[in-house]
Each structure stands twice: as C-alpha cells, then as structure tokens.
Amino acid sequence: MVQIGILTISDRASRGVYEDKSGPAIQAWLERVVASPWTPVYRIVSDGRKEVAESLVALCDQDKVDLVLTTGGTGPAPRDETPEAMAAVLEKELMGFGELMRRISLEQTPTAILSRQTAGTRGRTLIVNLPGKPSSIDISLKAVFPAIPYCLDLIGAGRIETNPSELVAFRPA
Ligand SMILES: Nc1ncnc2c1ncn2[C@@H]1O[C@H](COP(=O)(O)OP(=O)(O)OP(=O)(O)O)[C@@H](O)[C@H]1O
Ligand SMILES: Nc1nc2c(c(=O)[nH]1)N[C@H]1C(S)=C(S)[C@@H](COP(=O)(O)O)O[C@H]1N2
Numbered sequence: 001m002v003q004i005g006i007l008t009i010s011d012r013a014s015r016g017v018y019e020d021k022s023g024p025a026i027q028a029w030l031e032r033v034v035a036s037p038w039t040p041v042y043r044i045v046s047d048g049r050k051e052v053a054e055s056l057v058a059l060c061d062q063d064k065v066d067l068v069l070t071t072g073g074t075g076p077a078p079r080d081e082t083p084e085a086m087a088a089v090l091e092k093e094l095m096g097f098g099e100l101m102r103r104i105s106l107e108q109t110p111t112a113i114l115s116r117q118t119a120g121t122r123g124r125t126l127i128v129n130l131p132g133k134p135s136s137i138d139i140s141l142k143a144v145f146p147a148i149p150y151c152l153d154l155i156g157a158g159r160i161e162t163n164p165s166e167l168v169a170f171r172p173a
Pocket of ligand 2: 071072073074075076080105108109111112113114115116130131132133135136137139140
C-alpha cells in the first residue's frame with residue numbers, strides 16, 4: 001500500500017509549545033483528495049539541518065514511503081534549515097514545485113517569496129516542502145498535487161488515484 005510521510009518541522013510544535021496544526025491539515029487534505037488506499041506516516045521534528053535530514057532519510061530509506069510532504073523551516077530565519085537538509089538528502093531536485101507554490105502563494109501573501117521551499121527525489125521517494133503556516137497547506141497542495149501521481153509513476157513509487165471531484169491528476173498520454 002502507498003505510504004505518505006507527513007513531516008512537521010517546527011521548534012515550538014515539536015516541544016509542545018503549540019499544537020501542530022499543519023501536519024493534521026496535510027493529512028485532512030490527503031484524506032479528501034486521494035481516492036486510492038494509502039497510509040500516513042507522521043513525524044514531528046525540531047528545525048535544524050541535521051534533525052530534518054535524519055528524519056527525511058528515515059522516512060525514505062527505512063519506512064520507504066512513496067511521498068513525503070514536509071511543512072515548516074523553509075524561511076530565512078537562522079533556524080530555518082529545511083532547504084539545507086533537502087540539499088543533503090536529495091538525489092534530484094525538482095525546482096518547478098517551489099517556483100509554482102511561490103507564484104500561487106503570492107495571491108495569498110506578499111511574503112510568499114520568503115519561502116525557499118523545493119522538492120526532489122531520493123530513490124523511489126518524492127519529497128515536497130510546504131511552508132509552516134497552516135493556511136499555506138491547501139493553496140500549496142492544490143497547485144502542485146496534479147503533477148504528483150505522474151511523478152510517482154516516473155520514479156517507480158506507488159500509484160495514486162485522486163478523487164476527480166476534488167482534484168484531477170494529470171498523466172500525459
Ligand atoms: N506546525 C504548525 N502548527 C501550527 N502553527 C504553525 C505551525 N508552524 C508554524 N505555525 C504558525 O505559523 C507561524 C510562522 O511559522 P514559522 O515556521 O515561521 O514559525 P517559526 O517562527 O519558525 O517557529 P517554530 O519553528 O517554533 O514553529 C508560527 O509562529 C505559528 O503561529
Ligand atoms: N501560501 C503561503 N505561503 C507562504 C506563507 C503563507 O502564509 N502562505 N508564509 C510565508 C512566510 S511569512 C515565510 S517566512 C515563508 C517560510 O515559512 P516557513 O519557515 O514556516 O516554512 O513561507 C512563506 N510562504
């Protein structure tokens with residue numbers, strides 16, 4: 001069965017200072033949109049290159065999930081090191097994901113350009129970064145998810161079908 005990793009990256013949510021709203025928002029979004037069987041693998045980690053890289057490697061190489069959606073740590077603050085962790089673990093970067101999410105997010109907030117979010121592959125896993133704000137989850141996933149099932153096909157990951165009344169996935173003929 002397809003496994004989807006949901007990785008929340010936040011100093012305060014990982015310490016319990018506030019409740020993680022972004023990880024559950026990703027899970028709820030997927031429950032609405034993904035029609036084929038899948039199981040979530042949820043993890044929460046503090047910011048920091050080493051911690052985030054270790055969590056990503058564990059999800060890809062041990063859990064062998066098909067897709068990882070991260071949230072948080074993509075900005076310019078000193079502790080925001082999700083892109084540095086991505087650079088350490090990715091085999092192929094897919095720059096279009098970050099470009100599209102920033103462009104669409106500009107319709108919501110001018111600070112969208114502060115996110116260094118990206119995506120890429122490690123083995124048969126696709127990793128996609130989302131910003132930390134719970135309100136960024138829907139707009140970001142709506143933008144890039146139509147290309148995700150075909151990307152998973154291309155890398156030899158599991159097959160995902162979407163619920164067409166919610167989102168139409170594009171697979172070129
Ligand atoms: N996982 C989350 N759950 C709920 N709210 C969040 C989450 N991540 C971020 N936020 C909210 O969005 C704001 C900005 O997010 P950002 O990732 O920049 O936080 P931060 O200042 O790096 O702090 P932290 O890493 O402790 O979450 C936070 O102050 C918080 O209100
Ligand atoms: N759609 C969307 N994108 C967004 C935001 C948002 O609220 N909505 N916040 C921006 C802000 S304020 C920052 S600092 C960066 C990085 O956020 P992160 O460090 O939580 O990943 O994402 C940006 N992208």
